[in-house]
Amino acid sequence: MKKTLIALAAVAATGAAFAQSTVTISGIVDVGVKNVSNVAPGAAKMSVGSGNNNRVAFGVSEDLGGGLKALANAQMRFDPATGTTEAANGRPLFQGETRVGLAGGFGTVMLGRGLTALQLPNGGNSDPWGVSTVAGSVYAPGFATDYAAGGEGRIDGALFYTSPSFNGLTLSASMSPRKIVTAAVDFKAAVADTATKQGTSEVAAKAGSVSKTHQSINLTYAAGALVVGLGNERNRANDTITQVYGNYNLGVAKVFASSATIKGGSAAEQAAAGTFAAAASAVPTGGAAAQVAAGGKINTWTLGAAVPMGAATIRVGYSVWNGTGDTATVTAKDDNKFGLGVKYDLSKRTYIYSDVASQTRNNNTTTTNPATSNSKVTSFDLGVAHSF
Numbered sequence: 001m002k003k004t005l006i007a008l009a010a011v012a013a014t015g016a017a018f019a020q021s022t023v024t025i026s027g028i029v030d031v032g033v034k035n036v037s038n039v040a041p042g043a044a045k046m047s048v049g050s051g052n053n054n055r056v057a058f059g060v061s062e063d064l065g066g067g068l069k070a071l072a073n074a075q076m077r078f079d080p081a082t083g084t085t086e087a088a089n090g091r092p093l094f095q096g097e098t099r100v101g102l103a104g105g106f107g108t109v110m111l112g113r114g115l116t117a118l119q120l121p122n123g124g125n126s127d128p129w130g131v132s133t134v135a136g137s138v139y140a141p142g143f144a145t146d147y148a149a150g151g152e153g154r155i156d157g158a159l160f161y162t163s164p165s166f167n168g169l170t171l172s173a174s175m176s177p178r179k180i181v182t183a184a185v186d187f188k189a190a191v192a193d194t195a196t197k198q199g200t201s202e203v204a205a206k207a208g209s210v211s212k213t214h215q216s217i218n219l220t221y222a223a224g225a226l227v228v229g230l231g232n233e234r235n236r237a238n239d240t241i242t243q244v245y246g247n248y249n250l251g252v253a254k255v256f257a258s259s260a261t262i263k264g265g266s267a268a269e270q271a272a273a274g275t276f277a278a279a280a281s282a283v284p285t286g287g288a289a290a291q292v293a294a295g296g297k298i299n300t301w302t303l304g305a306a307v308p309m310g311a312a313t314i315r316v317g318y319s320v321w322n323g324t325g326d327t328a329t330v331t332a333k334d335d336n337k338f339g340l341g342v343k344y345d346l347s348k349r350t351y352i353y354s355d356v357a358s359q360t361r362n363n364n365t366t367t368t369n370p371a372t373s374n375s376k377v378t379s380f381d382l383g384v385a386h387s388f
Contacts, residue, residue, distance in 0.1 A: 020063060025388075027056040031080045032353070032383020034134060038375055049081045051353065051383045052132040055096050064102075071110065072100040091150035099160065110160040116145055116216040117160065117172035118231035118243065119153030125220075125227050126245035126258035128306040128315040134379035135339025135355035137302040138319040142292035143241045143262045144278035145214070145233065151278040155214050155235075168223040176214040178236060211236035211273045212265070225249035237273035238265030239292055256304040256317070264325055267294040296325025304339075313343045315355070335361050354382045 030052035039045055060072040075096025077086045085093050094113075101110035114120075123131040126139050145153050158176035218231030228246035245258035264270065276291040292298055304317030319337045341355030359377045 022061045024059040025056070026059070027054075028052055028385060028387040029054055029080055030132075030383060030385035032381045034379065034381045036134075037378040050079060051134075051381055052385060053086075053096070054078050054080045057096065068102060068104045070100075071103055071108070073097050073114075087149065095150050095154075101160070105164065107161060107163040111158070113154060113156040113158065114160065115153050116155055116158075116214075116233055117174040117218040118216045118233045118241070119145060120172070121218060121220050121229055122231065122243055122245050122258065123153075125229060125247055126256055126302060128254070128256055128304040128317055129339070129341070129355075133341060133353060133355045133383075134381045135315070135317065135341045135357040137304055137317045137339065138321060138337055139245070139258050139300065139302050140241055140243070140260060140262065141300060141321045142264075142298050142324055143235070143239055144276065144291070145216075145235050147235070147237065147274045147276050147278055149277045155216075158214065168221050170220045170222070172218045172220070174214070174216045178213045179211045212238045212269065235273070238269040239263065253305050253307040256306075257302065259301040260299075262292050262298040262300070262325065264292040264294050264296040270294050292325045298322055298325040311345045315339070315341045315343060349388060350384070350386045352382075352384045354380075356380050
């Protein structure tokens, strides 16, 4: 349940009318016990950690009149087991979102950092787990919106636009300018004399590296029981993902599906974007897929369902993808994952859950035994979550 605080602006000395801002505070705390069958040497198979993205979100809305609103959102993400920010302080404190903008009849325009036009809707609409718990489907292996830590589906320094809904159809777009990753040296440095070379000589200026411009576009259609989306995104390394996704509520069950093609930029383009620091999107415990290979191609698809049974919801999903897209294995669609779980609502805000997942990885080395290219990982979790 969202807590709402009403902040009233001070009345000007002239007695002019004041504006009203609404501030909402919401979030989720989710902690569970996990057991993973295949881990790195010396690592514990059992752990206590988060099943979902634990967060505290602040939202601000101010009515400016004439149908215009000012909006601001900030979302902190944290590890509830340690009290630190996500990934052992490896991600920004405000990992979730930091954006401000305006909304009106033209749609919504935001500036800052957040999920891209494609990444915001696709996970929750293509996966019955919403890309959480050990059983969450793998819908974008090898692709990261940003190579920076925490950049699996987020981009910084960006402009975001969402159109109004036209008979259920919504257009979203985001872009972020290219970055200078390695600065160029625009002068020539003097070289000292040597025994075989007299007189001052010079070396050529050092070239820098500049990334591509990030761009993402997405169309979503939502009407009644049907949600379907189509999007394309390019990161700063010229890696691209094109995805179609959606779900349909049959009443007795909601079925989910997605299909995506991921292509790697050239070796030079990937190098110009910087070091690949982000984990592959939505690849859960059991060994993260590596970055999509330069010039490589990954085809992936997922199927899932959520079946309500009173206070309980049974969730099931299956994913297939082909490793990193290395040219030697680009046609081998032999990496897969099966997940099964149950979510039980204790109230509107609190639920418990348990999941089991079996992930088979062929043509992809693991940290458990780098000399072996085939592995199977079984994961189990049991947790409790409270939203507010």
